[in-house]
Amino acid sequence: MKKTLTLLFLALTTALYAQVDLAVVSIDLPTYIKDGQTNTVFPLQFTCKNNDTKAINAGDTIIFNFYAIDIAASKIVIAPSALLLILNSEIAPQANFSSPTLNVTSPTVMGKNTDMRLGIAAYVFNRTAPPVDADSTDNIFFRDMTWEKNYGASVASIASNQDITVYPNPAVNEMNVQVFAAQANAVSIELMDLTGKAVVRNDEVNTITPNSYNLNTEGLENGIYLLKVTNGDEVSTTKVTVSH
Numbered sequence: 001m002k003k004t005l006t007l008l009f010l011a012l013t014t015a016l017y018a019q020v021d022l023a024v025v026s027i028d029l030p031t032y033i034k035d036g037q038t039n040t041v042f043p044l045q046f047t048c049k050n051n052d053t054k055a056i057n058a059g060d061t062i063i064f065n066f067y068a069i070d071i072a073a074s075k076i077v078i079a080p081s082a083l084l085l086i087l088n089s090e091i092a093p094q095a096n097f098s099s100p101t102l103n104v105t106s107p108t109v110m111g112k113n114t115d116m117r118l119g120i121a122a123y124v125f126n127r128t129a130p131p132v133d134a135d136s137t138d139n140i141f142f143r144d145m146t147w148e149k150n151y152g153a154s155v156a157s158i159a160s161n162q163d164i165t166v167y168p169n170p171a172v173n174e175m176n177v178q179v180f181a182a183q184a185n186a187v188s189i190e191l192m193d194l195t196g197k198a199v200v201r202n203d204e205v206n207t208i209t210p211n212s213y214n215l216n217t218e219g220l221e222n223g224i225y226l227l228k229v230t231n232g233d234e235v236s237t238t239k240v241t242v243s244h
Contacts, residue, residue: 020124021051022062023138027120029101031178031212033068033147034167035109043180043211044102046120046141049094052134056091056124062099064122068106071115071144078106084125101180101211114147164229164236170243173218175227182211183232189213191240192226199225217242 029045044066050056062085068078083102091097121140123133133139148167165178179187187210191200199220206214220242228237 019052019134020056021134021138022056022122022124023049023051023135024120024122024141025049025096027118027141027143028098028209029211030118030145031208032145032167032176033116034165035111035147035149038107038109040106040108040110042104043178044104045099045211046122047096047098048091048122049096050091051094051138053093055093056087056097058087058090061086061125062097062122063125064099064120066104066121067119068108068147069117069119071117077108077110077116077147078104103180110147110149112149115144116147117142117144119143164238166227166238166240170241171215171217172242172244173216175215175217175240175242177205177213177215177227177229179211179213179229179231184210186230186232187213188230189215190228191215191217191220192228194224194226196226 024046026047027045028047030042033040033042046064046066048062063082064085065082066078066080067076069075070077085099087097119140119142123139164180167176167178169175175191177189188202189200189205190198190202192198200215200217204216206216208214222243223241225240225242226237227240228235
C-alpha cells in the first residue's frame, strides 16, 4: 500500500511540474582568453539545444553559470553568480538556441600561459509551474582553452565601441583576429603592407566562428603590416607585426 501511494505521489508530482530537457551543446566563445592590464575581458557565447518533444516557451528564462578552472592547479579562477537570459522567442523541439555574445570582465590576471577549462551550466527557469529537467546529465558543458599572458596584442576601437583583438602580436606563422559584436556575413578582413598592397586577402582568411578568424602569415616577410577589418559600415585599421 505504501509503495502504491509513493508511486502515485511521484506521478502526480511529475504531472504538476513542467518537464523540460535543455542541453548545453557547445561553448562558442571565447576561443581563448588573454590577460588584460588590470582586468581581463573576453566574450562569452554558448549554444543550447531543446531535446524535448515540445517547445520551450518565449518568456521563459535560461539561468546559467559559467566557470573558468585552472587545470593544473585544479583551482576555480572565475565563478560569478548565476545569470539570466529571457527568451524572446520559443525554442522548437530539437532546435538550437545561441546566447547573445556577453562581454565578461574579471579582475583576474594570470601573468603566464595557463591551460584552462571553461564550463557552462544552464537550466530553464521561470515557467508557470517550476521546471524539472527531464535529463540533468546534459546541462553542463566543458571546453578546454588557453589563458594567454599579455603578448601586447593590438586592440583597436571602431566607431561604435565594438573591439577587435589580434593575437599573437608579433605573429609567427599565423594571426588570429577576434571581432566582438560581428555583424552576420558583413565582416571582411585584409592584411596589407605599408604601401597599401594586400598580402592576405579576405578570401584567404579562415572563418573559425562568426566572431573569430585566422590568417596564415607563414610566407610573409618580417615587418609591420596594416590589418583592415570591415564590420558592416564600420572600418578599423591597426598595425600588427610579423616576426618569424
